[in-house]
Amino acid sequence: MGAGHSHPLYLPGTSVVHRLPAQVKIVAAFLTVLCVVATPREAFPAFAGYLLLLVAVWVAARIPPGWLARRALIEAPFVVLAVLLPFTGPDPRIEWAGLSLSHAGLLGAWNILAKGTLGVLTSLTLAATTPMRDLLLGLQRLRAPALVVTIATLMLRYADVIAAEARRMRVARIARGHDPRFLWQAGATARGIGSLFVRSYERGERVHLAMLARGWTGTLPAAGAAAAARVDWARGLAVPVVAAAVAVTALVTT
Amino acid sequence: MSRHVAMHMSDGIVNAPTSLLFGAVAILFVGWAAVRARADLDDRTAPMAGLVTAFVFAVQMINFPILPGASGHLLGGALVAILVGPWVGTLCITIVLVVQSLLFADGGLTALGTNVVNMAVIGVFAGWGVAVALRRFAVRSRGGLLATAFVAAFAGTVLASLGFVAQYALGGAAGATTGTVFALMVGLHALIGIGEGVITAVTVGAVAAVRPDLVHLLRTAPRPAAVTQPAGRGDGSGA
Structure with a gap:
């Protein structure tokens, strides 16, 4: 992307x-x-x-x-x-x-x-x-709820960041000899997803504070969709x- | 084999009236979820839900081994329900499905309604319902939490596939009897559900070990005192 x-x-x-x-x-x-x-x-x-x-x-x-x-x-x-x-x-x-x-x-x-x-x-x-x-x-012009459009905007903005983080975790696992073949060997990957969630959530908290610092009122400024x-x-x-x-x-x- | 294949409906599997009917049902539910999600997250709604949605999006790109040569990925319905609650969870999965449909041509435009109802509504709420029903085991011990997450994810996956069967019975493109589709979809998703359950359980366990306060299922438990008691558990200082 x-x-x-x-x-x-x-x-x-x-x-x-x-x-x-x-x-x-x-x-x-x-x-x-x-x-x-x-x-x-x-x-x-x-x-x-x-x-x-x-x-x-x-x-x-x-x-x-x-x-x-x-x-x-x-x-x-x-x-x-x-x-x-x-x-x-x-x-x-x-x-x-x-x-x-x-x-x-x-x-x-x-x-x-x-x-x-x-x-x-x-x-x-x-x-x-x-x-x-x-x-x-x-989507906004088609009257999708403002909240949904805002979430989707933020999601698309951060999807690359989170996906890249997931890729780095995978490389780190492979570098340490991780080579799972069966479902019962998927534990490390699943725990990785657990930390990915914690990191995403904590990033969300930081993003929210950063947005507050820049005058976030709860809604995105009206975008100029003609x-x-x-x-x-x-x-x-x-x-x-x-x-x-x-x-x-x-x-x-x- | 990708698990994705089976659940994501394309255009043409159900007829036009059924597509429109479920589109309307999906819009109603998602609108309701948007209202309720605000209450769960207050003014942090948009940034937090945005990041959790990005997380779901990334998770669906992570492949798990099932057997040599076969892998699948998480659908994540029960997982988000347990981690962030059913309302925010429904919104997250819906947005992922809409984005996949509009930006990645993944899942048909007219099938969006049926896909949202199956995965974002049934998958999330069935998982959440089971998780709440088993919550007293989940708050008691780590094993209980893992078992709850497993059963919730399994039930969510199988019930979501039952949504597919119901839609097929209602307005399917025929060619196969409802019985055949039932056996095929439910059988397939019972297998998929086992994988989904194992991964969901380990993931929830990993989050609960580090930040139990982030697990919505535990946070909203009636007796919060019991939540913070798993004494002697390493609190993941290395993370």
């Missing part, structure tokens, strides 16, 4: 998509994924349509497809369920390459894979075009509008 301004998935740029206010992008991304999720699984062309829509956004944002593909693979969090579904699903079954696969299970797996992948790609697009600070301001112009909303929401059109077409035709 950078100096607290960026995050690993951010791809700096000045495209139309980058310049849209974050709250517009968050809402647009959420609505788009919602359309994807609401699409019947048998409407195969619709999913190609969503992919095309995302490709159009990537072209506008100048995100190289290879950049996305690598990260989509690394981040792919699902599939435990998806892989098992064809084998555990109900009858009728299809014989394929010597395997007996459930028809409903296959469809279920496809459903999770297709929607999950489109979801990850949408999230990646949002993350790639929005710096961390803007995302927080966007309200999004109507043009911005129109531009940003064009994406979910197209997605909704695809979803409605798919619902009607299947």
